[in-house]
Amino acid sequence: MLRLSALPALSDNYIWLLADAAGHALVVDPGEAAPVEAALARKGLRLTAVLLTHHHDDHIGGAAALAARHAATVIAPHDARIPHADRRVGDGDRLTLTAPVAAFEVIAVPGHTRSHVAYAGEGLLFCGDTLFSLGCGRLFEGTPAEMLASLERLAALPDATRVCCGHEYTLANAAFALQVEPDNTALQARAAEARGLRAQARPTLPSTLGAERAANPFLRVDAPAVAAWTAAAAHAHTRVERFAALRTAKDAFRA
Template identity: 45%
Template structure:
């Protein structure tokens, strides 16, 4: 049975996510940007948190944790434990958790930060990627290297294409405008950019997305595509060099 998924807008542009097992009543939260909207959602549904999964240490993903913590076990990266809130369970890539009755794989997706992790729920088809793979984008490379981030994105794009990508921010409209500067003739991207603008005009979220959409339209996943390399004048460059150039252009965009 696929776990229920709820997307919760927080702060100005963050997202938190709830997954819920209707059979057992178990509920997990992925990231805690802000307590109040999460508490309101839990109360409206009559759900109680059993786990809180943290992707990385940045304040806008953890600062709502403490009011939500009582009664829930907190799970995060052991490599990041020195700057995360206190953890009940420390994990690393290759570990498998049981969350809401489902086996969950932990992926190291360092780049945006060193120690950033993602959680893949293969049975339900969800991947919680926070600020690694994002809708039409990827996180700025603050602590890691382009090689690390490109490796993390390649790891995530190897998931099944129907995977639902639950990323951490409502950056999609800006990401779409940038992506069109890289691949202005990509028909899937043109169509998606229009759909994003329509959704945002109605104040609707553009997250989550599917990995299939990202593979077709996200320039950061497509740095090894010959057409993209040609479009930015880097046909003979390595994949990671192209990724680094696209990321640098986005940083200046």
């Protein structure tokens, strides 16, 4: 049985820790080492692997120190901006880990960065800064068409897949999403749930893909209300135009 934990880090990041009953653990996107070291000590775990989704320092900043201290294997996409990696992975690769026992498919998800990958398996999706709860990542290196295609690949995973993204952005994303689809009851419920969780200083993550498909406007470019909003806001009519209009509006949005 694998146990999942979200470790708060930096200002609003999450480092994901996955551990088995024998005490073996992996972490995903350790932007700093200290929260991981504290969790390993508190839970009595041994770190064996570090999975990285993309090169941004708030996702890799602690990887080298953790790998050096624990002799953990670092797995990362093909990108020279990630200097320390024992194994490079790309689209369609399969990770089979033995401690903890876990298997993941690697999915290329360009958009936020050109080399961004996600790891899907064990009912989990580690998606870095591509898909957020009720939102998606900014387009630093990719095009709207690339990001939309990446999101649609992730959205095709099973409804029950738990979405483990890199930041606690749900409340801000909800405020924007409610402007786009104010009558979406699934979105209203998710926003209320998120407000309650944050009021208790609890993570709003992981979400599920089923919940995201029902409420996340960036996965709903074909929904009539989203199409109407983007047409009115930006004269957007194709699917890519609608997605680009949403992303541009979110970039300028202040909750």
